Structure formats: structure tokens, C-alpha cells
Amino acid sequence: MKFSTTAFVLLPFLQHALTSTVTYTFDFTWVTANPDGQLARPVIGVNGNWPLPTISCAVGDQVVVYVNNKLGNESTGLHFHGLKQYRPPLPTLLYTEQEGLTFSRHGTSGYDGPPGVVQCPIPPGSSFQYSFTVEQPGTYWYHSHAAGQYPDGLRAPFIVSDPQNPYSGQYDTELVLSMSDWYHDQMPGLLARYADPTQNPTGAEPIPYSALLNDAQSISLNVQPGKTYFLRTVNMAAFSQFYLHFDQHQLTIIEIDGVYTKPKTVDSLYIANGQRYGVLLKTKPTASQNYAFLGSMDTTKYDRVPGYLKENVTGNLVYSKTAPRAEMPVISAFNVIDDFTLVPYDGMALLSGAPNAQIVLNADFFLRDGQNRAGFNNVTYVPQKVPLLFTVFSAPAGLVQNPAIYGVNSNAFVVKQGDVVEVVINNYDAGSHPFHIHGHDVQLVARQPGVYNPPPHLKHPDQPNKSGHNGSANALGYTGNTATMPAVPMRRDTWLIAPNGYTVIRFTADNPGVWFLHCHMDWHVEVGLAMTLVEAPQQLQQQQSINPAMASICKAQGIPTTGNAAGNTQNWLDLSNANTVASAQRGALYP
Known part of the structure; x- marks a missing residue:
């Protein structure tokens, strides 16, 4: 930003003037958890706790996440899934008589998170600060992008509220619901076996043990009668795609992956790994009973369905704490929508013509x-x-x-x-x-x-x-x-x-x-x-x-920060020492 010695005028529609800095300090450590009630196992926690906290901010906020890697045996790197790390030009901030509009901003791709792509891994005993401005409203999540860590627990929702939400007058409050699959073994061993053709000649993926909702089972969402809830759903699974169904309640889709949609009412959702849906859920007029909801993993994607698998997980919409817990009726088939048929709220037209x-x-x-x-x-x-x-x-x-x-x-x-x-x-x-x-x-x-x-x-x-x-x-x-x-x-x-x-x-x-x-x-x-x-x-x-x-x-760590893929700064077209063979799978184990 350049400042002139002449007087300047702040433009009246400066939205970002009311934003704030939202700061989180995350100590990554191993903790013990038993979310499916079958086996206590090590998981990656934050500040001694698991599940991890939801990151919440508003459009225009500066988000700062201090990561302290105290895992001892694994490197890490944090990705903010769906956030573009994009800062569009805002020629609306500052006007000077001599210089005119002078404000320019740039992106923050270095905070996107994948080791080897935009950063080096953060080794045990090291710390790193992620800092970026959030320009997008919507439902997102954050997770490790180091090999196999998010199925070991390093994941949680990331919610960006929007003062200009076009549906803000149509709901009373918000709820967040995540879904995920759960493995009893830690990822380094599972990855090693998966990639080894002597142990896995067909290349079949490991099958999880259980389905989780909000990293637990038998959860409750407390609701009041006659209200409308903006329910933000996130699939954080390693392998599994999910059906989501609420007994005797329809869902109206108003957002997917941070993009507002024209409203579309559906009976059920089909949510693939990494996808998010924002829906409106309208409650019944009276609190005479509670209602069940179901998260069901799509087992048709598995090479086999083992006897140990618990593919269904249920929760309750709790209208009354004195009413009995509701049971989920049998669903013979899920009626879901094709996301290609949804229409973005902003009406952005097809990028037509021959692509460049x-x-x-x-x-x-x-x-x-x-x-x-x-x-x-x-x-x-x-x-x-x-x-x-x-x-x-x-x-x-x-x-x-x-x-x-x-x-x-x-x-x-x-x-x-x-x-x-x-x-x-x-x-x-x-x-x-x-x-x-x-x-x-x-x-x-x-x-x-x-x-x-x-x-x-x-x-x-x-x-x-x-x-x-x-x-x-x-x-x-x-x-x-x-x-x-x-x-x-x-x-x-x-x-x-x-x-x-x-x-x-x-x-x-x-x-x-x-x-x-x-x-x-x-x-x-x-x-x-x-x-x-x-x-x-x-x-x-x-x-x-x-x-x-x-x-x-x-x-x-001895990782070069200049040169071509091979680290060659003398002959940029000499790739003879570039990596062409994948290392044996060890997950994020360090060194």
C-alpha cells in the first residue's frame, strides 16, 4: 500500500474495516481415544484433547494458527480444505488525489499446507505459524496433509460465517455435523501393508471398523420445535462416502463446498470424502417426541464387507430430554440428488467457448x-x-x-x-x-x-x-x-x-x-x-x-529451497537426480 502526503478519503463501503484477527494455538500431541467404544487407541490431539476444536471466523478475518509439533515421532503440515488462500484486489480501500486507487493484495499459497508442494514438513519439536485472510464464507475443514495423519484424528470443521448470507433471515441458528470412518490401527502400518504387493496383491484398501458422527456414536443434536437450523455437514472420512438421512425431516440444500446454491429440498444427502453440504432443517411444531438420524457408509465401494464392520451410526434430534431416545427405522433406499443439477445462487455463467x-x-x-x-x-x-x-x-x-x-x-x-x-x-x-x-x-x-x-x-x-x-x-x-x-x-x-x-x-x-x-x-x-x-x-x-x-x-532438515525438482541450480533442465521412485510407505513417521 502506498500513502500520499495529500489528504485521502476512506471509501464508505469498506467491509473489511470491521474484521478481526482470530488466533489458535495448537500443540499436536498423542492422546488416547475410543470413539466407537470398541478399542482405545492413540490419536493426534490438540492441547491434550480430542476431538479437535472447530475453527470459527467471519469473512474478512485474519486467521492465525500456531502449530507446535509435539508428536515426537511424526512430521506434519496443516491444510485448510476448500479455502483458496486467495486475496482478490480491493481497489475500494484508499483513495488519494494524487495517486488514485493504490491498494493491491496478493495470495497466501504458502499456507496451503501440503508438504512437498508448498512447504517442507514440520518435524517433531518444530513450530510454524499459518496466517491468512479468509475471503470466502461457507463450510470447510482443516486436516493434516502429511501422510495418513487425518485418519489418525488430525481433522475438524472450519466454519466461516457470512454477514451477507443470502439465507440469513431464513434460519434461527447453526449446527455442525461431521461424519467419518474409523480405523483401529494407526496409519503408518496400514499404509505400509496397503502399498506392499506381497501383503496386498490385489491392491485392496483397508476397510474401516466403524462410522462416526461428530467423532462419536449415539450423538444428540438439541433442537427446539418450530425452528429452522442451518446444518453444516462435513465428510472427513479417509475412505468412505456417506448417506445422511433424518427421519421425518427434509433438508433444503443452500450451500455446497462454500458456494451458495438456489434452494433444493431433498430427503437424503450423499456426501463424498472431503465434500460439505449446508442445509436448512426445519423442526416439527411440537416437542412431543425425538427423532433419529442416520449416517451410513456406502459399502458398495469396498472390496469386501467384513463381519466386524459397523457401517451405520445414528444420532438423535432431541426435542425433549424427557422423551425416550428415538430409534432409526429401516431405510430401504436413499433418495439423493445429483449435485450437477444444483444451481449456484450467484448465477455465474458457464465459462464458454474454447478453453485456453x-x-x-x-x-x-x-x-x-x-x-x-x-x-x-x-x-x-x-x-x-x-x-x-x-x-x-x-x-x-x-x-x-x-x-x-x-x-x-x-x-x-x-x-x-x-x-x-x-x-x-x-x-x-x-x-x-x-x-x-x-x-x-x-x-x-x-x-x-x-x-x-x-x-x-x-x-x-x-x-x-x-x-x-x-x-x-x-x-x-x-x-x-x-x-x-x-x-x-x-x-x-x-x-x-x-x-x-x-x-x-x-x-x-x-x-x-x-x-x-x-x-x-x-x-x-x-x-x-x-x-x-x-x-x-x-x-x-x-x-x-x-x-x-x-x-x-x-x-x-537438509531440504533445499532453491533449484529445480532435483535441487539443481546450475542446469535447470538437468533432472537426473529428481525423485522418480516413491519411498517405502512409512506414513508421516520421522525421520
């Missing part, structure tokens, strides 16, 4: 270097010697847009500032997958069974010709014709791709950063089903820089 950049990703599983792995375009994601964001910061201007400097196994795609980007994801797997993009919400513009491949000139240079699969769009396939796309597509940051199908998304590259795009089944991202989006690297070099505290954390 098209990225085609073929998602598949394979055996690679003696491990069960996954990847896009036959490339399994492997963290590089230098976190990718730091490669951007240190690269020569003439090479920063060259994807080669980021290493083959970072699966990096470079897009320019202002590009309309189209991403096609083909799912070659027989199971559905929830994909999440950091730094954006995206338009959901097409989804079909079958596989789409573009003409050869649109393919990524490293994309192989996949034998055994259709080499062009099938009869139901996407043709690139925007006439088949919705005029006002729904937007979200986490979307589900059907088995052996594809989805097409679009967004504008207006948020300089290095952003992860990955499957949000934790097993899959940990074996490489991920890619990186290097967005507007030239602007990123000009606007952001490495946090000195993070540079010190990297240095203490």
Missing part, C-alpha cells in the same frame, strides 16, 4: 517399483527434493513456465494468468473417486460414462497411448461442444467421478500458486493419485516469496 488450456488426466492403478501405486497418465506422484512452490520462487524467469523443471513425477501442468482451464479426468477404475482441487472451486460442466480422449495435439506430451481403452470419445462421450454443458453450472472444490466414467471441470486461472489436485480417498493420494497445477508462475514470482520461518524449517 485443456488438461486430460487418465486415473488408474498399477504396480510400480515393487509397490502398489496410482497416478495420472501413467505417472505416479512423488514429492520432489525441492517443494514445487520454492522451485517457482527460485527459477529463472525464462524457465518458470517450463513444466520440465518441476520433475516428471510431480505431474506438473503449467497454466497462465487468466487462462480458462478445462480439466478432463477419465476414471479407468471400477470404483468411484472423489477428487479435490486446492486453490479453486470449479464449474462442473460434463459427466458421462465411458472415456474421453482429445485429439493428439491436445494431449499432454507425457501422456501415453493407453492400450485396451477407447482412443476417442464414445457415443456417450464428451465432444467439447459447449451446447451440451449447463448454462449455469454448479461449482464446488470436491467432486465425485463415477466408475469407468469421466468428468469435465472448468475454472479461470486467477489465483497464482502451486495447487494440488488429488483423489481424497487418503489411501489413493498416498500412493500417488495426484498432480500439481503451477498457476501463473510469473505473477507468483512477483507477488509472493518463501516464508523465512519455513525456510529455517527446511534448512534444519
